[in-house]
Amino acid sequence: MDYIDLTLYKETDLEKWINKSYRENGIFYADDIDIERIAAIWGIEVRTYLGPSFARWEDGEFGFIFLNDYLSEEHRREVFFHELCHPLQHSGNQEHMPQMFMELQEAQASLFQLYASMPVFMLEQFTSIQHRDYLLKTISEEFVLPLRVVERRMDQINRRIQQERYDRRLIHHSRSMAHSTYSASTMVILEQLNRQLQTKKQMTANG
Structure with missing residues (x-):
């Protein structure tokens, strides 16, 4: 397993907002x-009860997260961070919205859950661990999260790091080639590649 260079990881705007809020609150x-x-x-007020977990909120008024009382601590955190996204990022009642819009909100909540x-700023102390299984197990225990959640997050981080490495190599190659004389057709191809790169970076930032 390669060393995880978190300096290459690019935070999304949502991550920056979450991380800033955490730091400001110690x-x-x-x-x-x-x-x-x-x-x-x-x-947000958290309550436990015997039914299924869910969030209930009114924009600018109140926010509640109800968690099933029988959840283990790992699953309690998993559910909490998913449900927390809804009162912080969403408007409307899922019971009365189109299926596609509800699915979009759930996908956004899954990303929020990972962030x-x-x-990411809490993971620097674990980057020296080279064995993947041991790394996942250690982080799972430290953050009290199910192993599958940790695996999703680390895979996401690694994808973004690899994308940044690729982008930097491409930029370096493009600059080194800039000293050559290009034909008009080559310039068109390079411009197309640049547009594709920018589109791919935007897609990566959202996943």
Whole structure:
């Protein structure tokens, strides 16, 4: 497993907002992550009961997250960080919205879950671990999260790092070629490649 160079990881605007909120409220390490403490940052109240987990909110008025009382701590956190996205990022009641829009909100909540449950700035201390299985297990224990969530997050981080490496190599190659004389057709191809690169970077930022 390659060394994880987090300096190559590019945060999305949503990540930057979450990370800034954490730091401003004294949340710097995995040990600082506490459901009630994080919910309080945004005025969200967490309650447990015997039914299915869900979020209920009114824009600018109130926000509640109801968690099933029988969830293990790992699954409790997994569900909490997913549900937290809804009152912070979404408007409307999913019970009365089109299926496609509801699916979009759920996809956004899945991304939010990864960013908020495992902030990238907290992962630097684990980058020296070279064995993948041990790395995933260690992070799972430190952040008290299911292994599958940790695996999704680390795969996401690695994809973005690899994309950044590729982008930098392409830029370097393009600059080194700039000293050559290009034909008109070559310039057209290079311009097309540049547009494709920018489109791909935008797609990567959203996933």
